[in-house]
């Protein structure tokens with residue numbers, strides 16, 4: 001195999017792979033934005049004491065035993081999506097978006 005052939009093959013692969021990757025990223029991003037918003041009445045949300053605003057955490061609840069002021073979804077290790085968005089996907093609630101200002105008892109400090 002000549003070097004020229006290998007180079008052409010590499011360039012052809014890149015020419016196909018880069019646009020395909022860009023299309024895939026757009027699909028993933030578009031899908032995330034289309035996900036329904038998690039309701040606080042959702043049984044899985046209730047089970048973890050989810051609130052849409054960390055200011056409303058019930059500090060008397062055992063679920064809030066580890067809650068500290070300043071914790072919210074946007075600074076949680078489990079948040080997904082883009083910084084700055086009001087609602088974002090969360091690894092704990094697959095298929096739903098949570099409020100960036102929210103909180104639940106699964107909150108974990110970003111590494």
Ligand code: SF4
Pocket residue numbers: 050072073074076077078079090091092093098102103104105106107108
């Ligand atoms: Fe918010 Fe983190 Fe709980 Fe997800 S796991 S709802 S990002 S606090």
